[in-house]
Amino acid sequence: MKAVLYESFGAPPRLAQVPDPTPEPHGVVIKVMATGVCRSDWHGWVGHDPDIQLPHVPGHEFSGVVEAVGQQVQKWKAGDRVTVPFVAACGHCPECHAGHQQVCDHQFQPGFTHWGSFAEYVAIHEADINLVALPETLDFATAASLGCRFATSFRAVVDQGKTSAGQWVAVHGCGGVGLSAIMIANAIGANVVAIDIADDKLSLASALGAVATVNATQVADVAEVVREITRGGAHVSLDALGHPTTCFNSISNLRKRGKHVQVGLMLGEHTTPAVPMSRVIAHELEILGSHGMQAHRYGAMLAMMDSGKLSPEKLIGEKISLAQSIDALMNMDSFVVAGATVVTEF
Known part of the structure; x- marks a missing residue:
């Protein structure tokens, strides 16, 4: 072959x-x-x-x-x-x-x-x-696309983040995983803020349901901007890229008792990123990993696709x-x- x-x-x-x-x-x-x-x-x-x-x-x-x-x-x-x-x-x-x-x-x-x-x-x-x-x-x-990016995002948003309608969700990185997460969070009824460094990806994020976008190259403090947009911080925030900067920003832009979900792989020299642990403790934040999705959970995702929600x-x-x-x-x-x-x- x-x-x-x-x-x-x-x-x-x-x-x-x-x-x-x-x-x-x-x-x-x-x-x-x-x-x-x-x-x-x-x-x-x-x-x-x-x-x-x-x-x-x-x-x-x-x-x-x-x-x-x-x-x-x-x-x-x-x-x-x-x-x-x-x-x-x-x-x-x-x-x-x-x-x-x-x-x-x-x-x-x-x-x-x-x-x-x-x-x-x-x-x-x-x-x-x-x-x-x-x-x-x-x-x-x-x-x-379901076997990795979309299914991984579905589990991160639905099963790990336990996102619900009306919550604010921040998505850091608008590649395949991030765009999938934006679509899924929007379908659930959440309000999504998309963060990236490329305007074309942010435009696509808006088309997929993001209510606000942030170009990280054009602001001094990404986390502060997200907290302003969300009036206090995101309930759920995803690092969909896998980089020390996006990981740090994702944790820092949470509101009290918010959830950070690490979806992007942290490999090579990025395996031990800096974490604002004092903020995690003071605000009782949750840090969660998300790694793929079980075959038996695909039915819920496929049902939302069949209904036209995804x-x-x-x-x-x-x-x-x-x-x-x-x-x-x-x-x-x-x-x-x-x-x-x-x-x-x-």
Whole structure:
């Protein structure tokens, strides 16, 4: 099969012919119909993920059609339209039994722990607990964004932030995760303030429901501006980028007893950011992490999509070929594209 392969961290990947995967007894092989180019893939390519073994095929947010099925799989058959959470679970550990597959003790991640979806086919283990059926009405490009950015944002806003109608939500970083969070928070009835450094992304944030925007390059104190807009601070604030500055601002712009949700990955030299802990204590703030979403929670998200309350297709930016994904991956850190870049041509 064709796949994007890199043999050393930070070196240009290449389009290569590699062996087709075969399903494990409890797994499936999926024919990839669309795969997103995500900042997490960039983190892996530059060497921030210790799980990656070289040579490697990236890609973790995808949709496709079941191509081959292991003999122990009971719920799926060839031809089924599916997607997969980017954090996949073992199904047997205490966390899985408690319903918390997104923090499975033995989790695996396509594109990180094994070869991913920048390829014509990808293998997924433990298919019965990890696959999500896609409605026939949902196109593959939109479905690809659900496995990471959109589902992660849904869990961050709904399950972790417990956002409710009328609350103020601040979203720091208007990439794929941030724009998804804005749409979801707006659908719930919250008032969203979007913060970024690019006017085109802020314009898109407004189109998706943000009631106010802040260009961080044009104000002296982002947190103070957000507190002014929200008349006291956000009830829920998300760092959707993953940077010490956005993390600090997100915590600092909360009102008393507010919730900060860290969604953007903090890797490399950013793993130990400064935190305004005196403010956390004095204002009884909550600091929460959010890492993916369980397959069994997709139904709530898909129901909101079916009702028209959520329209993740509006977040799709460029549609590119597998060959073009190489440049898209290498330039992921330049923040030049508004919306999600999705590979749809293999």
